Amino acid sequence: MELILVRHGLPERVETDDGSPADPALSEMGRAQARAAADWLAEEGLHAVYASPLRRAHQTAEPIARAQDLPVMIRDGISEFDRHSDSYIPMEELKASDYERWKALVQGNYMMSTDDPRQFQQLVVATVEQIVDAHRGQRVAVVCHGGVINAYCSHVLGRRPGDIFFCDVGYTSISRVAAASTGQRSLVSLNERAHLRGM
Numbered sequence: 001m002e003l004i005l006v007r008h009g010l011p012e013r014v015e016t017d018d019g020s021p022a023d024p025a026l027s028e029m030g031r032a033q034a035r036a037a038a039d040w041l042a043e044e045g046l047h048a049v050y051a052s053p054l055r056r057a058h059q060t061a062e063p064i065a066r067a068q069d070l071p072v073m074i075r076d077g078i079s080e081f082d083r084h085s086d087s088y089i090p091m092e093e094l095k096a097s098d099y100e101r102w103k104a105l106v107q108g109n110y111m112m113s114t115d116d117p118r119q120f121q122q123l124v125v126a127t128v129e130q131i132v133d134a135h136r137g138q139r140v141a142v143v144c145h146g147g148v149i150n151a152y153c154s155h156v157l158g159r160r161p162g163d164i165f166f167c168d169v170g171y172t173s174i175s176r177v178a179a180a181s182t183g184q185r186s187l188v189s190l191n192e193r194a195h196l197r198g199m
Contacts, residue, residue: 040195077127
C-alpha cells in the first residue's frame, strides 16, 4: 500500500494563560496551504484519510477528504509530541526568534514535550502500522505533524530509536512510504512541496 504523510498547514501562534494545552487553528496561510495540498492530491484516488485530533491537523485533512468524498478518521496516536504544551510557536518563527531553543529541540532536547522520545516514536509507529494493516493494497493519507513524520520516517530508515529529528518537514509537505505486505517499508519521497510554489 502507499502511505501518504501530510504535515498540517501553518497554524496560528497560541500561548494560553491558564496552562491548558494550546490547540491552535490554521492561519489564513495554513488554510490556503491545505487547499493546495487537497488540489495536489485530488487525482491520487485515496481510499482513506486519517488525521490527528489536534485542530491544525484535522482542519488540514478536511479539504483533502472532501475532495475524495471521504470522512476524516481520527487517531490520537498520531498527535504531536508537544500536544500537552500550553503554547504553540510555529517552528519557523521559533527558529527566527529563539534559535538556541529551536536548535536544542531538533537535536533531541525535548524542552517543549512531556513525552519520552522513544515512547513517542513507539506510539507513532504502532498507530501508523495499524493504519497500514487496515488498508492493504490501498492508498491512504495521514495528516499529522512534523514530529510524527520524522518519527515514522526515522523508523523506516532504521535510525537509532528516539533519534527522530532529521528533516525540517514543511507545512503541508507530502512524504510517501511504500508498505509491502511482507513488512518491508520504503521511503519513496520526503518533504514534497511542489504544490506550494508561489505561496
